[in-house]
Amino acid sequence: MGISLGLPGPAPTDPGGGLLDTFGRRATDLRVSLTDKCNLRCTYCMPAEGLNWLQKDQVLSRAEIVRLVRIGVDLLGVRELRLTGGEPLVRADLVEIISDLRTAHPGLPISLTTNGLGLDKKAARLKEAGLTRINVSMDSLHPDTFAQLTRRPFLDRVLRGIEAAAEVGLGLVKINAVLMRGINDSEAPDLLEWAVSRGFELRFIEQMPLDADHGWTRDGMITAAEMRALLEPAFVLTADPRSRDGAPAERWEVRRRSAPETVVGSVGIIASVTEPFCADCRRTRITAEGKVMSCLFSREETDLRELLRSGADDAAIARRWQEAMWAKPKAHGMARTGLGAEGFVQPDRSMSAIGG
Ligand SMILES: Nc1nc2c(ncn2[C@@H]2O[C@H](COP(=O)(O)OP(=O)(O)OP(=O)(O)O)[C@@H](O)[C@H]2O)c(=O)[nH]1
Ligand SMILES: C[S@@+](CC[C@H](N)C(=O)[O-])C[C@H]1O[C@@H](n2cnc3c(N)ncnc32)[C@H](O)[C@@H]1O
């Protein structure tokens, strides 16, 4: 695939141009999906029966991942790396991949987004291999609600994983919770109390239309404004003075209403639907099978695996990556923001198959 028709001129081809798009944004934050497989079936992401998993040889190998990251960092201005999936912990060579990446890039921030299953056994090795930080997804502290949302009864195992990550010092542990109406929305204050009392940074996430079941509706989702209202009876939230710096999460300082003089932590709200942050988007994604997706909602994908496997040199791969990013849509895969609005088409890929 080349440059989209109608773009103002060709993509910059000197590597110094970085991963620039036609709206002047430069991607410096690389998200690599290590696998499409997962051991949970979250209702807002996967269908109950799972998906047609990629064959082993369709998935990027350890060496291919390391090479792509090196091209991103050394030639294209990537400054931060996130490993995700699917569920990255199901990848047997995860520790080795991180270790290779750390050896190649001693100063690169490398973080992992995971559902936490099996993290209790791997946290120490991940830290030793050079992982900088970790985000763990956990939507509920009630076993039944957790099982309803993930279709698996594994809350205890996730909690053990979070504890282990904190114990080995995997940076500031962030917890991701998608709020779903009538399921876990009433739990928002309890989740926040749990997180601040343990020193974790909780982030509430607006549900996006990226579920394989296509069950998302604009009216059904919990908005950022509702999230803040849900927290208000128990907490005072004030804008966090730290710079947002292109992050999806808008951060708020948290004080308990019962003791409003003390800041007890911070909470993030990720409002991809109602308060989008596309104008400052710095992301480039690579799927588990080696396709560049310039936006979570892109309908265009650019294959790098074929180049990797056909002997192309680094410069050719960098150029194809630059072309893909040059064609990045303005917002939400379109020329304007508007998830669920008229003209919006949900991508064929669900969140797990993109790399959330
Ligand atoms: N619209 C949109 N939402 C995103 C994007 N990247 C992540 N998100 C949302 O943000 C949530 C949290 O992502 P994480 O992988 O935990 O990390 P992060 O918030 O990007 O990064 P850190 O705060 O630095 O850890 C995801 O579950 C998505 O719902 C993006 O590029 N676009
Ligand atoms: C796709 S998962 C991949 C990593 C890992 N399996 C996990 O769950 O953390 C990454 C993040 O995407 C979020 N996510 C999945 N589907 C979503 C959706 N439809 N809307 C918003 N966030 C979603 C999950 O809650 C999780 O925090």
Ligand code: SF4
């Ligand atoms: S959100 Fe993460 S844990 Fe849940 S089904 Fe999707 S990939 Fe798996």
Ligand code: SF4
């Ligand atoms: S929807 Fe696309 S443009 Fe908007 S923040 Fe996400 S990846 Fe960036």
